[in-house]
Amino acid sequence: MRLDKFLKVxxxxxxxxxxxxxxxxxRVLLNGVESKASSSVKVGxxxxxxxxxxxLIIEVNHLAxxxxxxxxxxxxxxxxEKAHTDHSLF
Structure with a gap:
C-alpha cells in the first residue's frame, strides 16, 4: 500500500x-529513511x-x-510519542 494512502486510511x-x-x-520516515508518498508500506x-x-513513531499492524x-x-x-520543545529566547 502507498504511504500516503496508509496515512489517510x-x-x-x-x-x-x-x-x-x-x-x-x-516529515515522514519509513524504517528510518525519508520516503516519498508513493513508497510501499508493509506490515511490520x-x-x-x-x-x-x-x-509519533508507530508500527504497521495490518493493511486495508x-x-x-x-x-x-x-x-x-x-x-x-515525543513532544518537541523550543527553549530558545527571542
Whole structure:
C-alpha cells in the first residue's frame, strides 16, 4: 500500500493530499529513511511522523484498502510519542 494512502486510511492524517505534502516535506520516515508518498508500506514497517511540535513513531499492524473509523487505530501500534520543545529566547 502507498504511504500516503496508509496515512489517510489509518486516519493518522486527515486527507491524502496532506499525507503527500508531509512525505514531500520530509516529515515522514519509513524504517528510518525519508520516503516519498508513493513508497510501499508493509506490515511490520515503522513510521515516524512529525506533526509540528510532536513526533509519533508507530508500527504497521495490518493493511486495508478501507476501514471503519472505529477500527482505523487497529492498523498501527504507537511505539513512542515525543513532544518537541523550543527553549530558545527571542
Amino acid at each position: 489509518s486516519r493518522l492524517v486527515k486527507r491524502r493530499t496532506v499525507a503527500k505534502e508531509f512525505a514531500d516535506a520530509g 514497517d515503522q513510521l515516524s511522523i512529525q506533526y509540528g511540535q510532536k513526533t 484498502e478501507s476501514i471503519h473509523k472505529a477500527a482505523a487505530a487497529d492498523m498501527y501500534s504507537i511505539i513512542e
